[in-house]
Amino acid sequence: MVKALAGPLGLPDDTELLVRANGATMIAGGALLATGRMPRVAATALAGSLVPSTIAGHPFWNETDPQKKAEQKQQFMKNLSVLGGVLLAAVDTAGKPGLAYRARMLGDAASRTKGSIVKDARYAAGTARREAKLKLATATDALS
Known part of the structure; x- marks a missing residue:
């Protein structure tokens, strides 16, 4: 699934590199957001990395087993709610x-x-x- 997303986005076809870059982005963005440093930039980076990882990691639409499909759908919806939170943080000016x-x-x-x-x-x-x-x-x- 990662390779299917990498092509249209113009990213390298190296799955391990993309997963590591995504992890580094999430760690750095989470740390910046938690410490209050550049929160809007951090939240935007988190939102940008969350979308492809959610699509690649939880494709519930491809599952045929009802139990696995329900689990994948639950994780997909959880990530969707987290995406909503980071999008709110991205547009929040904190009174500034x-x-x-x-x-x-x-x-x-x-x-x-x-x-x-x-x-x-x-x-x-x-x-x-x-x-x-x-x-x-x-x-x-x-x-x-």
């Missing part, structure tokens, strides 16, 4: 905003800053204009 939100807020802040600068510049120009008129009027009065 995502990149799209941060970019939008940065754009809004830049827009507010620009508006503030324009407003300050207009005020300074008006003040300078009034002072220039006042100096001109004072100079004109002094000459008269």
Whole structure:
């Protein structure tokens, strides 16, 4: 079954290598998720490794013995529920905003800053204009 999945995914045809890589991914992803380091990346890696291992490891649809089919189906459903959990962990921001939100807020802040600068510049120009008129009027009065 591993060889059947390796071909379409463009992976090497070495079953032992793929199983070891899958195990390493699960260990590293589980450790990162458990320690809270890069939880979204870790959960995504776990989800990515869980799908092919579930399909390859628990093909209940190929079983003819009803008892083995029920066991394989139970394990398949267990892995499916674990997949749901890691997908939730992959999208959970733990109260921290995502990149799209941060970019939008940065754009809004830049827009507010620009508006503030324009407003300050207009005020300074008006003040300078009034002072220039006042100096001109004072100079004109002094000459008269």
